[in-house]
Structure formats: structure tokens, C-alpha cells
Amino acid sequence: MDLLGISDIAAAGVSSVPRADGLFDNRTFFYLPRGRHGLLEALGGEPGPFRTASLAPRDADLLFETEFDLARAYRAIRAGVGEVLGAGSDVGLDALVEQTIAPVGGVSVRNIIEHAHGRFSVIVRLDDEKTASLELDVPIRVPACDLLVQVEGIGRTLAPLLDEIPVLELSIRDGRRHYAVVGRPWVSTWTPAIVLDRDVAYFGSSQAFILACIERKDALGTDPAFVAALAELGSEGNSLTWVSPRLSGLRQRIVDMNEGSRSTHLSDLRAYLPVECGPVVTIPLVSVRRNLADGVLYRSRWDTSLKQDVFSATLLNPVTLAMSASILQPHYLKARERSQELAIYSNLRRLQVAAREYCYDRKLTTIPIWRIMGDEPGKPVPKLKSIAGEDYSGLVFREAYPLSVTTEDGRVVEYGP
Numbered sequence: 500m501d502l503l504g505i506s507d508i509a510a511a512g513v514s515s516v517p518r519a520d521g522l523f524d525n526r527t528f529f530y531l532p533r534g535r536h537g538l539l540e541a542l543g544g545e546p547g548p549f550r551t552a553s554l555a556p557r558d559a560d561l562l563f564e565t566e567f568d569l570a571r572a573y574r575a576i577r578a579g580v581g582e583v584l585g586a587g588s589d590v591g592l593d594a595l596v597e598q599t600i601a602p603v604g605g606v607s608v609r610n611i612i613e614h615a616h617g618r619f620s621v622i623v624r625l626d627d628e629k630t631a632s633l634e635l636d637v638p639i640r641v642p643a644c645d646l647l648v649q650v651e652g653i654g655r656t657l658a659p660l661l662d663e664i665p666v667l668e669l670s671i672r673d674g675r676r677h678y679a680v681v682g683r684p685w686v687s688t689w690t691p692a693i694v695l696d697r698d699v700a701y702f703g704s705s706q707a708f709i710l711a712c713i714e715r716k717d718a719l720g721t722d723p724a725f726v727a728a729l730a731e732l733g734s735e736g737n738s739l740t741w742v743s744p745r746l747s748g749l750r751q752r753i754v755d756m757n758e759g760s761r762s763t764h765l766s767d768l769r770a771y772l773p774v775e776c777g778p779v780v781t782i783p784l785v786s787v788r789r790n791l792a793d794g795v796l797y798r799s800r801w802d803t804s805l806k807q808d809v810f811s812a813t814l815l816n817p818v819t820l821a822m823s824a825s826i827l828q829p830h831y832l833k834a835r836e837r838s839q840e841l842a843i844y845s846n847l848r849r850l851q852v853a854a855r856e857y858c859y860d861r862k863l864t865t866i867p868i869w870r871i872m873g874d875e876p877g878k879p880v881p882k883l884k885s886i887a888g889e890d891y892s893g894l895v896f897r898e899a900y901p902l903s904v905t906t907e908d909g910r911v912v913e914y915g916p
Contacts, residue, residue, distance in 0.1 A: 507533050507534070507537075508529050508531060509531065509532050510529075510530040511529050512526075513526065513528075514526045520782060522780075522784070522802055523799075523802070523803065524798075524800060525799045526796070526799075527797040528794055528796050529794050530793060531794045532793055534792075534793075536575075537575040537578075538575045538576070540571040541567055541575070542737060542738075542790060542795065543565075543566025543567065543738075544566070544737075546733075546735045547566075547735055549564055549736065551564040551618070551620035551649065551739070552718060552739075553718045554649065554715060554718065555622045555712070555718060555720075555741075556711075556718065556719065557719050557721070557722045559623065560624055560742070560745050561741070561743070561746065562719060562740070562741040563741075564738065564739045565737065565738040565788070566618055566619075566737040567617070567618075569611075569612050570612055570613050570615065571616075610656050611653055611656055614655075615650065615652050617652040618649070618651045620648070621646075621648050621649075622645075622647040623646055625642050625644045625746070626642060629642075629643035629688065630642060630643055631644070631686050631687045633687075634685055635762055637760060638687075639757055639762050639765055640753075640757055641756070643688045644704070645704050645705070646708075647701060647703045647704070647712050648701070648702040649700070649701050650699070651700075652699075653698070653700050654696060654697055654698040655695075658695055661678055661693060661695070665841065665845055665848060666680060666681045667679070676695040677692065677693075677694050677706060678694070680692060686704065688704075690704075690706070691704060694709045728800065731800065732786075732799070733789060736787045736789040738786075738787065739786070739788075740784075740786040740787075740799075741783055742780075742784040744780045744781050744782060744783065780802050786799035786801065787799070836887075836910070839886050839887045839906070842886050843904060844912055846883050847902045847904065847912065847914035848914045849880060849883075850872065850880060850894065851902050851915050851916075853879045854866060855896075865895065866895070867896075868892065868895065868902075887906035888907025889905060889907070899916045901913040901916055902914055902915055
């Protein structure tokens with residue numbers, strides 16, 4: 500716990516005062532006389548102005564902004580693993596991280612971790628009239644919404660990786676890199692897109708919503724209710740949560756919309772939706788975190804006593820993290836398999852393009868892949884590393900036939916003709 504920095508918390512204080520509007524003024528303070536170390540360093544540095552309020556529309560239903568430093572968090576976890584498991588285990592963790600998502604386009608997971616620092620933000624705007632469906636095992640009906648996720652620090656690092664992903668179509672406009680996602684969207688009303696603007700990456704439900712946020716004039720930050728809330732809790736900080744009254748009752752709405760549904764994912768969705776414990780909320784809920792010289796202060800205007808503060812504290816609880824990990828693990832494994840397949844697909848495409856050019860120049864129709872792949876001078880494709888146990892060395896290119904490989908766990912990935 501010393502290496503992770505949790506033991507630096509010498510004391511904690513909480514208070515909750517009922518308000519005339521039915522909400523509670525909550526405060527939680529974690530006293531850190533030695534400063535923040537380990538995982539707590541990942542919470543950011545000095546408090547600063549909240550930046551995402553200039554992106555969010557005035558009718559945004561959720562705004563979450565937090566400062567983060569993924570590299571510091573990883574170094575703390577790495578040190579903790581080395582302390583618990585012994586010498587050399589931290590090196591093993593480095594290897595595991597590198598293998599989780601195989602390097603593509605010259606970008607590794609380590610590159611992303613080292614550059615992932617700044618502000619991470621989420622903006623959600625619900626549509627009162629339209630509905631959407633989540634395309635899972637059985638479609639789940641939900642209120643339609645717009646979504647924007649902003650991550651600072653990784654824009655330039657991600658560019659080579661995104662350029663190599665076959666399901667992304669790239670265009671460059673106004674100095675920004677725009678990627679349209681090809682294929683059936685996970686949410687029926689979305690046309691997912693990614694925009695890289697220098698070091699900032701934007702992931703959105705549509706390109707139109709991303710650009711509307713980037714170029715926004717009439718933003719949430721100019722709304723009198725928002726300005727008043729920050730004047731009350733602090734206009735600068737390291738984390739901000741804004742929840743509109745329209746989110747009140749969202750959980751029950753989704754449950755009612757899917758009455759009788761047989762989807763196995765519905766219970767997972769309910770687990771991450773807020774449970775309404777009090778009366779219907781009529782004014783926005785707001786929470787602010789500030790890093791101080793001797794601790795971390797959480798202030799919130801919330802609908803239940805200390806709800807947000809207790810939630811924030813439980814984020815530091817290893818048991819809570821373990822439970823969350825167990826819920827997310829199946830979804831993570833599927834995402835990792837999909838990421839591996841896309842990387843393998845990209846490798847096969849690269850081999851086929853090079854093989855076709857090689858055959859065209861020499862009027863051939865068939866060649867073994869080792870002719871064009873290897874680290875020897877003159878070969879157009881360097882030796883490709885295995886991503887999931889697949890082997891490229893024995894492949895043979897044949898005109899009008901696909902290239903295919905089999906992963907260690909039996910998945911077949913092919914590209915072509």
C-alpha cells in the first residue's frame with residue numbers, strides 16, 4: 500500500500516448539510532500530509548479551469564471531466580507488482596502490456612500510456628423523442644443520445660495506429676484527421692467517428708456532434724445555472740461532474756422499455772445505471788474535486804447525503820476495483836479479441852498488397868510469402884510479429900485467393916482476394 504500511495508491518507512473528514520432545495524451540500528477531505536504518491540499522483544496536479552464546459556451543449560445531460568496521468572498510474576502499479584511478486588515480475592508486466600494489444604503502425608500500448616495525461620472528458624445529451632437500440636445478443640431499447648469522449652495527450656500518438664485499421668476511413672480537413680467508422684454501429688442511431696486535433700483525440704457518436712462541440716459558441720459554460728453552481732463549489736479543480744435533472748429516472752425508463760427482454764446484457768447495463776434513491780431531481784447535480792497541497796477535497800451538491808463522496812472514496816477500494824473488473828472482464832476479452840483480429844487483418848492486407856505488386860512486376864501468379872517478408876535488405880515487408888499465436892511465414896500468395904491464418908485459440912482471420 501506504501502508503493503500505491505494509499506497509506507499516505509492519514510485521516511479523512513466528511514460532512515453533509517441539507518439544503519432548502521432538497522439536495523445536500525457534501526464535503527469529503529482526504530488528509531495527505533506527505534503529499535500524493537503512487538496511484539494518487541494519477542489524480543493530476545494543481546487545480547485549473549474546467550475546459551470541457553466550452554464543448555458541451557447547454558442542454559447536455561452529463562458532463563464529466565477529470566485530470567489524469569496514466570503513466571504515473573502504470574508506474575505505481577508496476578512498482579506494486581514488483582514488491583508483491585518479487586524481482587523480475589515488473590518486467591513480466593511490461594511484456595504483458597505490450598502483448599495485450601499488439602503494436603500496429605509503429606504504436607504500442609506503452610506509447611499510449613506514456614502520452615495519456617491531461618484531461619479526460621465525457622459529454623452525453625439525451626434525445627427526448629427518439630429511441631435507439633443497443634445491438635447486442637438481443638437488441639436493447641434505450642433513449643437516443645449524442646456522445647463525445649475527449650482524451651488529451653494521445654492525438655499524435657494514435658494517428659499511426661488509426662491509419663492502419665481497415666474499418667476506419669481517413670480524411671484530413673482543417674488540419675484535423677477525421678476517421679469514419681465503417682460497418683454496423685453498436686448503437687442504431689450512431690454513425691461513430693474519431694477526430695484527432697493535434698494532441699487531442701475525440702471519439703463521438705457522429706462526426707457532426709464532434710465538430711459541433713469543437714466549434715461550439717453557445718456552450719454549457721455560459722449557462723447561468725452552470726456558472727452559479729461552479730461559483731458555489733469552485734470554478735477550478737481537477738474533476739467535475741454535472742448531471743441534469745433529465746437523467747433522473749433513466750434506469751426505470753430503460754427497464755420499462757425492455758420489459759420481457761431476454762438479453763443477457765440487460766443486467767450488466769442496469770448495474771452501471773444510477774439507482775434513484777430519493778425524490779425526483781429538479782436542479783442539476785454537481786460535484787467538484789480539488790487537489791490541495793495537503794490532501795484531496797471533494798465537494799458536491801447531490802441528491803443524497805454523501806452519495807458522490809462515498810462513491811469517489813470507493814474508487815480507491817481494491818475490493819470495488821476487483822468486483823468491477825470481474826463484471827467488465829468478459830467485455831474486455833471480446834474487445835481484445837476484436838482488436839487482435841483487426842491487427843491481424845491489417846497484417847494480411849499488407850502482405851497481400853506487397854505480394855500482388857511483386858507478382859505483377861515479375862508476371863507471376865503465386866509466390867511463398869517468405870519471398871517478400873523478412874528482415875533481409877530488399878524485402879518490402881519486415882518480418883511480422885505474431886499477435887495471437889498466428890504464423891505468417893508459411894503462407895503462400897495465390898492470385899484471386901485470400902490469405903488466412905489461424906490464431907493460437909483457433910480463430911481464423913483472412914483477407915482478400
